[in-house]
Amino acid sequence: MPETSLFASRRGLLFGAAALSTGALITGCTSNESKDEGDDSKDQPVADDKPGKKVTIGFAGPQADHGWLNAINDNAKERAKKYSDVTLESTEGSNDTAAQIGQVETLINKKVDVLVILPADGKALTQVGLKAMKAGIPVVNLDRVFASPQAYRCWIGGDNYGMGLSAGHYIGEKLKDKKGAKVVELAGLDNLELTKQRSKGFDDALKNYPNIEKVARQAAEFTVESGQQKMSQLLQAQKNFDALWNHDDDQGVGALRAIKQAGRDDFLMVGGAGALSAFQAIESDDSVLKATVLYPPTMAASAIDLARALGQGKGVSGMAEFEIPAFITLYSAVVDKDNVGQYMSTGFK
Secondary structure, three states: OOOOOHHHHHOOEEEOHHHHHOOHHHOOOOOOOOOOOOOOOOOOOEOOOOOOOOEEEEEEOOOOOOHHHHHHHHHHHHHHHOOOOEEEEEOOOOOOHHHHHHHHHHHHHOOOOEEEEOOOOOOOOHHHHHHHHHOOOOEEEEOOOOOOHHHOOEEEEOOHHHHHHHHHHHHHHHHOOOOOEEEEEEEOOOOOHHHHHHHHHHHHHHOOOOOEEEEEEEEOOOOHHHHHHHHHHHHHHOOOOOEEEEOOHHHHHHHHHHHHHHOOOOOEEEEEEOEHHHHHHHHHOOOOEEEEEEOOOOHHHHHHHHHHHHHHOOEOOOOOOOOOOOEEEEOOOEEEOOOHHHHHHHOEO
């Protein structure tokens, strides 16, 4: 699952997932537009879809043992195919830190132009990130952040705290007029910093709604099986509540099974991450699942865009600076029945 440090997730620039999914982040024109009279500034070179300097990008992603992680790999590979000037050197992917370090070192030895790395463990892979940077290979650190900013040129990732905020505010607005409203939370793995951030964001959002009380919290393990088991326990312990926030759409599949088996339909459910199954359930509107907050895997496609721009020495369209940013934090948008059609193509399986 995705994991970011709090300092990284709160810094950076906010870009909507919809913009990222359409490639708006790095598109623009290069140098042919006319300047206003009296403007003697130079045109800024920005990346666009036109073929340019050839760039070899090394991609070291995760082992695809989760729907979101598989989508990360797919987004990176599909994005690279879009550009005739990009060659992607992709590793097999591994959740074993030693194996992934070896894979990154192989890419360094191949002298790729830029590296995109989603580390199995950000702290453990910091040294190999530093090694790449010292070798003159800029690193785009994807989501799970390295322990030192010196180990990467640019960080791009999701906002776990923001997921909690978005979920909490959505539920809060739905229940703001209900006296004595009760909510429950189905979290992810409690030993992960990302889970703590999601819960903190949720709790902070609920502070804006004094009529709402969180009456129970259960941690699952980001799997369908754990979602079903832990949701069953929540349902048995809590006979009456008004809303549920589930941190992860994969474990949400199991949670929905437990809810259906219990015959419960007396509350609304908000998911997390943006799985295709969640989007389809929201569109069908035949279950308690009414919305999900995004942690978009399209960030991998944007990481390829950023790597290409780095390799070509270009900046980002729509910004005054000549260089790409150092931090880009994605926005955790809420997807419900009103806008699910817009996001359906980004849903991961």
